Amino acid sequence: MAKNLDELRAAVRARGLRATPSRLAVLELLRASDAPVSHADVADRLASQAWDRATIYRNLTDLAEAGLLRRTDLGDHIWRFEAVTDDTAHPHFVCTECGTVKCLPELELAVLRKTKGPRALRQRQVEVHVRGLCDACL
Numbered sequence: 097m098a099k100n101l102d103e104l105r106a107a108v109r110a111r112g113l114r115a116t117p118s119r120l121a122v123l124e125l126l127r128a129s130d131a132p133v134s135h136a137d138v139a140d141r142l143a144s145q146a147w148d149r150a151t152i153y154r155n156l157t158d159l160a161e162a163g164l165l166r167r168t169d170l171g172d173h174i175w176r177f178e179a180v181t182d183d184t185a186h187p188h189f190v191c192t193e194c195g196t197v198k199c200l201p202e203l204e205l206a207v208l209r210k211t212k213g214p215r216a217l218r219q220r221q222v223e224v225h226v227r228g229l230c231d232a233c234l
């Protein structure tokens with residue numbers, strides 16, 4: 097556990113941010129999560145701590161701007177955050193019934209060589225959202 101904390105501290109400092117306890121807690125929570133989490137959910141999960149929601153929101157945006165978190169809007173106008181694990185963003189599955197979000201690292205968007213679409217597509221600067229019913233709603 098202490099080793100993990102050292103690692104978090106080093107990651108935050110390497111991006112030029114101060115390693116405050118709330119920042120480390122937010123990053124630790126998101127690294128342990130297997131799906132993107134909204135500010136409201138992060139604040140709820142850290143509710144036993146003394147930090148207010150505004151502090152947690154600032155931590156999320158600071159960590160996102162520093163490149164440690166990725167921020168995504170999956171179509172419901174709610175920002176969700178997840179830890180950046182590698183530099184290729186993966187598609188996300190969104191349940192159209194209950195709104196559950198799942199990461200789909202195993203799904204890849206294949207861009208054919210002759211694609212004439214926007215440059216962002218060829219450069220993979222796009223987000224892929226797959227919509228359907230989750231297992232619980234199917």
Ligand SMILES: [Zn+2]
Nearest residue numbers: 191194230233
């Ligand atoms: Zn569902």
Ligand SMILES: [Zn+2]
Nearest residue numbers: 132178199200
């Ligand atoms: Zn994801």
